[in-house]
Every structure is written in C-alpha cells, then in structure tokens.
Amino acid sequence: MKKLLLPLATTLTLAAATQAQAAESCPTTLRFADTGIEGSEELQRAYQGFVDEVESRLGVTVEFFPVGNRTTAINALRFEQVDIVLAGPSEYVLMAERVPGTKAVTAIVRPEYYSVFIAPTDSGIESLEDLKGKHVAMKDHGSTTGHIMPSYMLDQAGLDIDRDLQISLLDGARMQALAAGEVDAVGTGVRDFAPFVAQHGEENYRIIARGQDMPGDPMVAGPHISAECIGEMQEAFMNDPEGLLQAILAPGERDKYLGAEMVLVDDSEYDMVRESYALLGLSD
Numbered sequence: 001m002k003k004l005l006l007p008l009a010t011t012l013t014l015a016a017a018t019q020a021q022a023a024e025s026c027p028t029t030l031r032f033a034d035t036g037i038e039g040s041e042e043l044q045r046a047y048q049g050f051v052d053e054v055e056s057r058l059g060v061t062v063e064f065f066p067v068g069n070r071t072t073a074i075n076a077l078r079f080e081q082v083d084i085v086l087a088g089p090s091e092y093v094l095m096a097e098r099v100p101g102t103k104a105v106t107a108i109v110r111p112e113y114y115s116v117f118i119a120p121t122d123s124g125i126e127s128l129e130d131l132k133g134k135h136v137a138m139k140d141h142g143s144t145t146g147h148i149m150p151s152y153m154l155d156q157a158g159l160d161i162d163r164d165l166q167i168s169l170l171d172g173a174r175m176q177a178l179a180a181g182e183v184d185a186v187g188t189g190v191r192d193f194a195p196f197v198a199q200h201g202e203e204n205y206r207i208i209a210r211g212q213d214m215p216g217d218p219m220v221a222g223p224h225i226s227a228e229c230i231g232e233m234q235e236a237f238m239n240d241p242e243g244l245l246q247a248i249l250a251p252g253e254r255d256k257y258l259g260a261e262m263v264l265v266d267d268s269e270y271d272m273v274r275e276s277y278a279l280l281g282l283s284d
Contacts, residue, residue, distance in 0.1 A: 025226060025232050026226075026229035026232060026233070027225075027229070029060065029061045029062070030058075030063070031062075031064075031084070032047070032064060033065045033066060033073060033082045033084070033085045034046070034047065034085070035067060035068075035069060035087045038067075038069075042066075043064045043066050044064055045253060046248075047064070047251075049247040049248070050244060050248045051064070053244055054236075054237075054244075057236040057239070058233065058236055065081065074094065074095055074099060077095060077102060078099045082222065083221065083224075084222075084225075084233075086218075086219055087218055087220050089144055089214055089215050089217065089270055089273050090142065090144045090148055090273050090277070092104065092217075092270060093273045096267075100223065101223025102221065102222060102223055103223075103225070103227075103230055104220055104221070104265035105220070105237065105265075106219050106237050106238065106262050106265065107216025107217060107219070107262070107264075108219075108245070108248075109215070109260055109261045109262075109263055110217065110257060110259075111260065112190050112191055113213065114189070114211045114214055115145045115146070115149040115150045115188065115189060115210075116187075116189070116190045117131070117150065117153070117185050117187050117207065117208050117209040118185060118192075118193060118208070119185040119186075119208050120184075121203060123185075125184060125208055127208060128153060128154060128157035128159065131154070131164075131165050131184070131185055134184035134185060135166045135168065135182075135184050136150075136166065136183060136184060136185050136187055137167075137177045137178060137183040137187070138150055138170070138187045138188065139171055139188055139189075142282065145214065146174075146188050147169065147187075147280075148276045149212075149272075149276060150188070150211070151276060151280055152211075154187075157209075170183075174186050174188060185208070190207075190210070193205075193207060215269040215270050216265070218265055219237075221233070238262070238264065241261070242262075244262060245262055
C-alpha cells in the first residue's frame with residue numbers, strides 16, 4: 001500500500017504559520033469522537049493527550065463528543081453534532097455512503113490488520129476451496145476482520161457464502177468452537193492466531209488463507225467542515241505524524257495502534273470493503 005507522507009516541520013515559524021491559517025479556516029471549536037468509545041470519561045482518558053496536541057497545532061479548541069457506535073456517529077455527522085470522528089475502515093465506508101460529503105483527513109494504518117482462516121493441521125483443509133461443505137465460525141455481524149473480510153475472501157475464492165458452506169457468527173466463542181471441534185475452521189483477524197496456538201499448540205493449527213492488508217482507520221470530517229480546514233488539518237497532522245500517534249498511545253488505552261503509521265488517505269483502498277458490503281447486503 002502506497003503511503004502518502006508529507007515532510008516533517010523544520011521550523012517553529014512554519015508551525016506557527018500553520019496554526020494561524022488553521023484558526024482562520026476551521027471552526028474555533030472542533031468536536032471529536034471515536035466510534036469505539038461510548039463514555040465521555042473513557043474518551044477523555046484515551047485521547048486527552050491527542051486533543052492537547054491537536055489544539056496546539058491548530059490553534060483551536062477540541063471538545064469530546066462520545067458516540068459509542070457507528071449508527072450514532074453517522075447521525076451525529078449528518079446533523080453536524082460532531083466534526084471529526086476516528087472510525088474503522090468499514091465505518092468510514094458507511095459514513096461516506098450515508099452522509100455525502102464526508103471526507104477523510106488522515107488515517108492510522110495498523111500493523112497486522114488483516115483477516116485469516118485457521119484450520120486444524122490434520123483436517124485436510126489446505127485452501128479456501130476446501131471449505132466447501134464445511135462449517136466455519138466467524139466473529140459478529142459487521143466485524144471488519146471477523147465477518148466482512150472473511151466473507152469477501154470466500155466469495156473471491158469462488159464460494160457461495162449462502163449455499164456452499166455453513167457460517168456461524170459466534171463472536172467470543174469462535175476460537176473455543178474451533179478448539180472443541182465444533183467447527184471446521186475460523187475466519188477472523190490475524191491477531192487471534194498467536195494467542196490461540198500458544199494455548200492449543202502451534203503444531204495443531206495453521207493459517208490456510210490470508211486476506212489483504214486493511215486500509216487505515218480514518219479521521220473522518222463531516223461535510224460541514226470546509227476543504228480549506230481539512231487541508232490545514234492534514235498539513236498540521238502530517239508535519240509530525242509520529243508525535244500524534246505517540247499522544248494516542250501514551251495513556252495505554254489504544255494498544256492496537258502500536259507500530260502504526262499515519263498516512264493521507266487513498267479512497268480507492270477502501271473499495272474492497274465496499275465490495276464486501278455489497279456482497280453481504282449491508283449497503284443502502
């Protein structure tokens with residue numbers, strides 16, 4: 001995946017100029033949300049350092065606006081109750097579809113963020129095609145790496161996900177079902193593999209298929225935020241992307257971003273998510 005990085009700031013004069021411009025083109029207060037956090041106290045605990053950094057760079061005030069899930073976030077963007085939302089790839093696709101004019105500021109690309117299929121070593125299952133007629137567990141409905149992308153992988157392998165195999169959405173019980181022999185394979189995020197085989201034996205299970213790397217988690221701006229303001233935010237963020245990431249990581253609440261990278265967004269990288277949504281009938 002091509003990363004579109006901008007140069008680091010080299011002088012305090014440039015940083016001050018950027019803040020002055022941003023103050024002119026952006027609202028004096030920006031309301032920030034994360035779709036994965038429900039309460040205002042948790043949101044503040046996880047992102048206070050990030051907010052402080054953004055305020056310093058942009059010369060604006062940033063307020064927390066908890067949303068808790070993508071439905072609330074979409075409505076908050078639609079009715080201009082929130083300005084910037086940190087979302088997952090699938091959430092971004094829905095936001096862009098249901099609230100026309102939403103734009104991605106930057107995105108955080110996570111390491112080890114892709115889907116895999118895991119099967120017992122002695123099962124004779126060596127590829128996705130071998131899952132025809134089998135029972136496969138996945139996570140919960142709408143999970144990006146635990147449902148949407150595994151379904152997309154099966155479709156790309158030529159399997160009809162409604163007729164060629166049985167799929168059970170077992171959420172937190174999916175790995176236990178594999179260990180107990182209740183299902184033939186599991187489609188899930190790659191980070192589930194290492195702790196699972198550490199407990200049940202590396203020799204007993206293996207990855208039979210690996211999905212594409214997922215695009216980043218975007219900072220999504222509502223359609224009421226001007227293109228000029230988005231440009232100023234992109235410049236301010238990308239002047240020192242590592243500093244922003246460290247501000248997010250410091251409280252220890254978002255370890256999923258360890259080793260991550262902040263990039264500018266190439267919207268076409270989310271097309272595979274759009275295709276998978278269409279496959280599952282999740283798009284409007």
